[in-house]
Amino acid sequence: MNILAPSILSADFTILGQQIKETEAAGAQYLHFDVMDGIFVPSISFGLPVLKSIRKASKQVYDVHLMIEEPIRYIEQFAESGADIITFHVEAASDSREVIDKIRSLGKKVGLAIKPKTPVEAVVPYLEHIDMLLVMTVEPGFGGQSFMPETVDKIRKIRERVSSLGIEADIEVDGGINDKTASIVLNAGANVLVSGSYLFKSDDMKAAAAVLREGKSC
Ligand code: DX5
Ligand code: ZN
Numbered sequence: 001m002n003i004l005a006p007s008i009l010s011a012d013f014t015i016l017g018q019q020i021k022e023t024e025a026a027g028a029q030y031l032h033f034d035v036m037d038g039i040f041v042p043s044i045s046f047g048l049p050v051l052k053s054i055r056k057a058s059k060q061v062y063d064v065h066l067m068i069e070e071p072i073r074y075i076e077q078f079a080e081s082g083a084d085i086i087t088f089h090v091e092a093a094s095d096s097r098e099v100i101d102k103i104r105s106l107g108k109k110v111g112l113a114i115k116p117k118t119p120v121e122a123v124v125p126y127l128e129h130i131d132m133l134l135v136m137t138v139e140p141g142f143g144g145q146s147f148m149p150e151t152v153d154k155i156r157k158i159r160e161r162v163s164s165l166g167i168e169a170d171i172e173v174d175g176g177i178n179d180k181t182a183s184i185v186l187n188a189g190a191n192v193l194v195s196g197s198y199l200f201k202s203d204d205m206k207a208a209a210a211v212l213r214e215g216k217s218c
Helices: 014-027 047-056 075-079 096-104 122-128 149-165 180-190 205-214
Strands: 002-008 032-034 061-067 083-088 109-116 132-136 170-174 192-197
Touching: 002 047, 002 122, 014 032, 014 047, 014 205, 047 061, 047 075, 047 083, 047 096, 061 109, 075 083, 083 096, 096 109, 096 122, 122 149, 132 149, 149 170, 180 192, 192 205
Parallel strands: 002 032, 002 192, 032 061, 061 083, 083 109, 109 132, 132 170, 170 192
Antiparallel strands: none
């Protein structure tokens, strides 16, 4: 079964707790939490106090996506604030191995993210040391952007690498995932789907979640 990770960046923050419970009721196993620092990406989102506060809203796996420069500075605090998976960008860390080891030492799962224009080779050396590879299918920074079809080949290449290494790493995709693009990324080898605007703007989140997980077009 594929895993669904709703991105609360597109939620209605006036009723955030309620919206999180809604994603859980819709069968989403993960909750995707986008942290932006205004430096690695142009926008600023939310951070530690928000994570700490919403941790009690559900029993989902809290999937924290750090879009911040030199993530090593904040790994410990995100772990303490309730992250289950901590994903950082290979482009943002001067020593990715150090960040991986830090996340592991805190007993959390390790995710490594790659931007659309970064070649696959940048993450290959780390594949055996991580739990999840996050392939960005839009330029990171904002919700509601259109899926970039040129990223499909990258998903396929990473899935091939993971299979040939005989490892279990998940492949997560993030950006522009909807009823049209879910089947494309699932066929290319992704198994964890982040979705923000498609899920939160749908009239029936349960139905939209089922469509995404099964990769069927409406
Ligand atoms: C973008 C974020 C995404 C974003 C996805 O930088 O990493 O998680 O919320 O939003 P949609 O699904 O609307 O593209
Ligand atoms: Zn994200």
